[in-house]
Amino acid sequence: MKIALLGYGKMGKTIEQIAINRGHEIVLTIDKNDSDYDISQADVAIDFSIPTVAFNNISKCLNNNVPVISGTTGWLDHYDEAVALCKEKNGAFIYASNYSLGVNIFFELNKTLAKMMSTLKQYNISMEEIHHTQKLDAPSGTAISLAEDVIAQNANYKGWKLDEGDETTIPIVAKRIEDVPGTHTVAYDSEVDTINIEHIAHNRQGFALGAVVAAEWIIGKAGVFTMNDVLNIG
């Protein structure tokens, strides 16, 4: 498979190693100074860039009939436009806030726990995410997915907010500590106890492998998909 890497930073470079080990070829790597690139030589594109350019990268792929896997977070105000463009072009597109198998299992655990807790008003929920100090967005895309999944299961919660919450708003605390690849905790506190579920990434390999598996999976398909489709879970 011929892969274009849109964004060649920490994730782009980790994906490159895994893709080559799985027998794929990297035909294009794009960083910020190369905005006028030819994507048409690629069988699939993998975008791990920055929030302000992700939608342009995705649009370029869809306009050139190249399936695109996006892991960039912090651009979701344009997600519906990407979905509409994908449908208009009969293209193929996946966005996931987190491509690791472990986090996708954690997402399912979070939904199940949220459903169980939805009738137990004595528990207050809070979330925390910890990432490295270069991260541009807060809260993380994964934390937003976790919060939205709780809101879908528990009618008591209507939204989420960075740092502060109230009875109907889930607080998400974002901490930045050097070299942390990504830690997410969902906590339910009552007067008598606390229930925590937590995912700790030890490195970026899990995110990168998931993105390459998604790229292998999407070839020959048309539509807007999620990691639940790729992993056949949920």
Ligand SMILES: NC(=O)C1=CN([C@@H]2O[C@H](COP(=O)(O)OP(=O)(O)OC[C@H]3O[C@@H](n4cnc5c(N)ncnc54)[C@H](OP(=O)(O)O)[C@@H]3O)[C@@H](O)[C@H]2O)C=CC1
């Ligand atoms: N979904 C998931 O599983 C995961 C998602 N992420 C997300 O992926 C994104 C990238 O993360 P990470 O690799 O750690 O970040 P990095 O900052 O290490 O890499 C981003 C790269 O994008 C480059 N870039 C800037 N402008 C453009 C452009 N116009 N086109 C293409 N590339 C450009 C940057 O170049 P320069 O440095 O020169 O600006 C940089 O090399 C983030 O949004 C992060 O949140 C991260 C891990 C897992």
Ligand SMILES: O=C(O)C1=N[C@H](C(=O)O)C[C@H](O)C1
């Ligand atoms: O920026 C990162 O590094 C990560 N970003 C993603 C997010 O925002 O959830 C996924 C992972 O936690 C690493």
